[in-house]
Amino acid sequence: MLKKTARWLFVICAITLATACALKQEADAKFGDQHFKTTIALVELYKLRHGSYPEKLQDLTFTGDWDAIALNSVSYKRVGDGYELDVVRGWVGSPALSYPPEFWKGLGLVASNVGGAPAASHH
8 A cells, every 4th residue: 555655646746747847848938938029129119219229238218117027038239230139038947939030020130049040140
């Protein structure tokens, strides 16, 4: 009886652990996606209003309280007439994101650690 109980306990723990890992990955992807897209929207709006991309994310104007979470979850670098943007944090970890070619059209984003992004050109 004790062996059977221990076996069931092990199975329940294994299922719980596997489920928790899947939930973490899903949460990282969802939060990372939102952080990335929010930052792009704010950066592109800044360019529309000011004629150029911000030197740093702290230059963004009219951001909301929740935007700070997104802006602190990415790494931004102004590059020439465009910018590089990397996702560094989703929920608690680093998400694996990817977008189709259509997503990148019309953006000043020249490089990113996100799948499908344009590669940085080194001159």
